[in-house]
């Protein structure tokens with residue numbers, strides 16, 4: 433069946449009528465779809481009768497010196513991916529369809545949105561949650577699928593759904609990696625071959641942290657971070673260098689740093705610049 437493309441609320445309504453009744457899943461994206469997005473769509477298809485993919489490069493979540501204008505826009509190829517994956521509706525609004533010129537109200541990501549990734553990207557998570565809430569209101573899905581690669585985003589969306597009583601189930605999908613460990617990201621296409629060699633050290637550092645966490649006789653967050661930091665420090669001497677923004681070991685629900693007495697899951701998260709590209713990655717560990 434052909435993919436129906438909708439650009440605004442009215443067209444979405446018609447698209448939903450044409451697609452028919454049933455349980456709807458939303459996969460929110462900014463386009464430049466890759467194998468990671470395909471895995472989100474496949475998971476969405478397991479959860480629902482109809483899948484809607486939104487494609488919208490959201491200006492609200494980019495800082496003034498970030499890559500909004502050069503963010504890859506590959507709409508025709510994205511439609512091809514959606515058709516191959518059995519997506520029924522693509523919602524691709526223009527900026528003017530999403531935001532009124534005199535808009536006043538936005539979602540605040542609160543304290544949880546200003547730590548870790550949020551500390552380096554002020555306002556980013558407010559922008560993410562604002563657009564995600566708008567997408568939820570427009571598409572009205574029963575379930576929405578987000579990648580674990582953006583772990584803090586996923587945690588904040590869950591928090592928003594709980595705090596604002598949204599009737600939507602949130603499903604997290606595992607990070608998809610290249611064979612050598614590099615986490616898939618739309619921004620990987622900015623990497624030169626030399627950048628890519630340096631960038632591999634993000635996942636290598638997370639693996640080193642995971643190994644240290646598995647071996648530690650006690651729960652020792654500092655030991656885990658030291659093992660990861662050693663890899664990152666070596667990569668800081670590569671050409672181009674890996675320029676670390678943060679390495680954090682946090683509680684998956686709150687994104688606060690874990691302490692020695694933490695039990696259960698923790699997320700080891702890293703962000704770094706390689707050349708002109710900023711990359712993030714994370715791994716889920718079980719402490720204790």
Ligand code: PAF
Pocket residue numbers: 460461462488490493560563564582585
């Ligand atoms: O993860 C993304 O691609 C974006 O942050 C999202 C969830 C589509 C909101 O713009």
